[in-house]
Amino acid sequence: MCGEEGYRRVELMSKGTLALLIHGGTDNWSPERWKARFDDVCRDRPVRLLADASLDPAEVAYAAVWKPKPGELAAFSKLRAIFNLGAGVDALMADRSLPNVPLVRVAVPDLTGRMTEYVVLHVLMHHRQEPYLRQSQREKRWAPKFQWAAGAVSVGIMGLGTLGADAAQVLQRIGFKVAGWSRSARQLEGIECFHGSAGLEAFLRRTDILVCLLPLTDQTRGILDRDVFTRLNRTSPLGAPVLINAGRGGLQNEADILACLDDGTLGSASLDVFTQEPLPPDSPFWSHPKVVLTPHNAADTDPDAISRYVADQIARFEAGGALENVVNFTRGY
């Protein structure tokens, strides 16, 4: 990717060093494994790890980051661009000392497909009464319950970017009545689209299963609260509305979710994200009978696809092209 093509275009811009600032913990976020992948796709570009004692910050042109510590990027005085290795950039944007260079979000088809898998799986699990069926199996009870068809259920998706639009299309193909809501007006073929605060009320009123894929911004922080939950439709065959949040933990008011599950305002919830991650062992979400919990793995980043994406962007950029998916700091994502 950065190979021969990069050599030919070296006159346009020098081949900058790529530094990896990766904090994580799980296997998927081993800095050494990421370095091996980037070495593979940037064979003639220096790729350095933050932990490398001989790393001179002034030689670094690009930073590829995962959960960098606040202030950590300020040391790199010659940065040309920052690549975030996931879709959400809220934490990075909160770093006031972030160098004033383009911040690039990941947007690869692989990530979109994975999120659609998660959304379709969890919508179907609630729709098809999976928690009840697992309980029946544990109790050895052959007890089929009335099962409505997908056409009897309205799914509402908050956030109609690449991820929301793809999930909406697949859910509609399966037979659900699908609508979407976004900050600004969007049009999606065959999907009823609402937007802005003016459109929120009507969107919520027709929604049985609420799927949240919003970016976390000043406008969306804590948007999933009792006020929203009480306005969801209460006459679906599901009995009570369902919440699925695969966006960001900061979008949800967790005390409200727990209270609304307990008083029946919500019937159940699938949560992939939390305000504190890893979720503390004493969180009531773990053992709540109405919660289906996943450890922020709805749309894992595929290291191979992401490293190729970053390498391609850098090569194009050094050849005089524009960076894609650059974060708009005014909009907030």
Next chain:
Amino acid sequence: MCGEEGYRRVELMSKGTLALLIHGGTDNWSPERWKARFDDVCRDRPVRLLADASLDPAEVAYAAVWKPKPGELAAFSKLRAIFNLGAGVDALMADRSLPNVPLVRVAVPDLTGRMTEYVVLHVLMHHRQEPYLRQSQREKRWAPKFQWAAGAVSVGIMGLGTLGADAAQVLQRIGFKVAGWSRSARQLEGIECFHGSAGLEAFLRRTDILVCLLPLTDQTRGILDRDVFTRLNRTSPLGAPVLINAGRGGLQNEADILACLDDGTLGSASLDVFTQEPLPPDSPFWSHPKVVLTPHNAADTDPDAISRYVADQIARFEAGGALENVVNFTRGY
């Protein structure tokens, strides 16, 4: 449906009585609720229940049946057609005293959609490691595991009728590599199709998740056995092949499934059907850690859609039209 249209066409064929022979047990199969629905869509046609003591078998022109007892239909000497209220007709065809009149299968879009919901849900549950994630939640462990994308998994669907074709298309849209196998050659856009005994080996060799939607015939009885399981692909990210049977219990060799789950030939299984239903309380399937069990509810018959379908067919038939989806006794479905 059988209303005004039926009146106008009464000269073509007399308006025959419809008798309901419904045995079941669960709410969905209450004969009285079915009668109310048929009364609603056949307002000027007599609709009678088998339990009605005054029912004269010789006045019955049509029978709509669910699990009729062997020999029960032989008493109806003036029958013109039998409508089975579900998709599978294997039990009916085994009744040697069945009157020699057209036997009609249900084929309504609603049934197809429900089966696709079930297949997509269960493929995604195994693909996305749901059993592991539920176990982690119970143990309060935040322990994301590597998650491959759908494109890394090959789903193979046995049975490419209306149901199999629809499920194949949705799974492909989600990103799975999908192939199908059927008795005789089929073509489905974008789906690799195998057929006949000559095509079975290659189909199984490339399959990670095997979905069975075959009809139960003399040729397919017991087809899901160790011989088939051992030929499935063993190099997928799932670790070991997965079986999903939503066809008929008679398709599966249950001793082989249990032995293959225990010795690792199969990694896990979703079973909606069993050779004996309801599944006996002492069946080892209930508590097997690798089995996801549902009580034959993959594609519930929707009483409203089915009763309209039967009423429409009768009205068209009496007006001189042909019956649709008539079972071919030679083919076996």
